[in-house]
Amino acid sequence: MNQEINELEEGILLDQPDVKAIYFSPTGATKAVIENISCGLNQNNPIKVNLSNVEERNNFFSNFEHFVDSTDFFLIGLPVYFGRIPGFLIEHFQQIDGKGKSAIAVVVYGNRGPGIALNQLVILLNQCNFKIVGAGTFIGEHALSSVFPIALGRPDEHDVSLATEFGAQIYEARDKLKGIKGEDVPGKLDALLRITPEKPPKPTVHLEKCIDCGLCVQSCPMGIIDSETKLYKNKAAEKLCLGCMSCVKVCPQGARSVEFSSPMKYITGKLFLKEALNSRKEPFTLLKNT
Numbered sequence: 001m002n003q004e005i006n007e008l009e010e011g012i013l014l015d016q017p018d019v020k021a022i023y024f025s026p027t028g029a030t031k032a033v034i035e036n037i038s039c040g041l042n043q044n045n046p047i048k049v050n051l052s053n054v055e056e057r058n059n060f061f062s063n064f065e066h067f068v069d070s071t072d073f074f075l076i077g078l079p080v081y082f083g084r085i086p087g088f089l090i091e092h093f094q095q096i097d098g099k100g101k102s103a104i105a106v107v108v109y110g111n112r113g114p115g116i117a118l119n120q121l122v123i124l125l126n127q128c129n130f131k132i133v134g135a136g137t138f139i140g141e142h143a144l145s146s147v148f149p150i151a152l153g154r155p156d157e158h159d160v161s162l163a164t165e166f167g168a169q170i171y172e173a174r175d176k177l178k179g180i181k182g183e184d185v186p187g188k189l190d191a192l193l194r195i196t197p198e199k200p201p202k203p204t205v206h207l208e209k210c211i212d213c214g215l216c217v218q219s220c221p222m223g224i225i226d227s228e229t230k231l232y233k234n235k236a237a238e239k240l241c242l243g244c245m246s247c248v249k250v251c252p253q254g255a256r257s258v259e260f261s262s263p264m265k266y267i268t269g270k271l272f273l274k275e276a277l278n279s280r281k282e283p284f285t286l287l288k289n290t
């Protein structure tokens with residue numbers, strides 16, 4: 001009887017890999033994609049590391065060696081900002097050693113384009129000594145969707161099924177996958193992104209609507225909102241603002257919003273986001289079988 005239970009437990013352990021689902025996801029789309037890839041990897045309940053939370057992020061990067069040995073797959077998802085991965089995370093990743101463990105690199109963008117983000121992430125994770133067994137770009141509702149209705153509701157059912165299928169393909173082929181390198185996922189920054197300075201949109205705060213719930217303070221991935229005033233802590237803090245819209249999304253009172261003047265809205269919609277507003281992009285996934 002005991003032997004049967006042991007065999008059953010071993011079977012369960014073998015069938016359910018140890019997955020660390022690691023995501024930076026201020027408005028939730030990247031998290032949703034990563035969780036669905038994990039389901040496809042046969043792990044519905046991965047250990048989650050939310051890099052958008054300052055404490056969790058610091059803890060993860062400073063204690064990374066404790067995570068490595070037990071892990072079968074690191075599933076790493078970042079959003080695309082200005083065609084790139086969020087720059088401030090690069091130096092955090094550069095501190096860690098993946099010890100050759102399998103990682104899946106995923107970037108999530110708001111239907112404009114992934115730019116060079118996947119290429120950057122794959123190169124970075126290779127430098128950190130991970131073996132990249134899968135790479136993909138997925139689409140999530142644009143963080144500025146309250147002004148520009150782009151990719152509303154994405155990842156949607158179709159995206160979710162592709163994410164799950166991607167995870168399942170990796171799981172099926174896990175013993176015969178070759179490592180993916182930067183040259184396998186070349187990226188391109190379009191002309192507009194090449195010439196435009198990265199200037200994130202800053203939320204406007206309407207203090208008269210604020211009920212002092214503190215959700216914006218807790219949700220800010222940069223820890224730059226003052227818990228008393230609900231404004232930036234200082235000028236240096238304001239410079240760190242990513243324009244990620246996490247604080248706007250969590251505010252229950254609509255006391256924080258992103259606002260564009262009419263001419264800026266017109267120019268941005270016509271110049272930067274025209275295609276994103278009018279056509280649907282689809283996920284891209286890559287794995288390399290031996």
Ligand SMILES: Cc1cc2nc3c(=O)[nH]c(=O)nc-3n(C[C@H](O)[C@H](O)[C@H](O)COP(=O)(O)O)c2cc1C
Nearest residue numbers: 025026027028029030079082083110112113140143
């Ligand atoms: C500052 C900023 C820059 C962005 N740049 C791009 C971009 O270059 N291409 C694109 O398709 N989406 C872009 N987006 C949209 C995000 O990639 C998209 O909203 C993504 O779903 C955010 O991920 P999250 O929901 O996990 O936070 C940008 C969003 C922000 C806030």
Ligand code: SF4
Nearest residue numbers: 220241242244245247
């Ligand atoms: S203050 Fe800036 S960085 Fe912080 S949550 Fe708001 S938009 Fe994101």
Ligand code: SF4
Nearest residue numbers: 210211213214216251
């Ligand atoms: S989330 Fe909104 S209501 Fe809550 S403290 Fe922040 S600004 Fe005020």
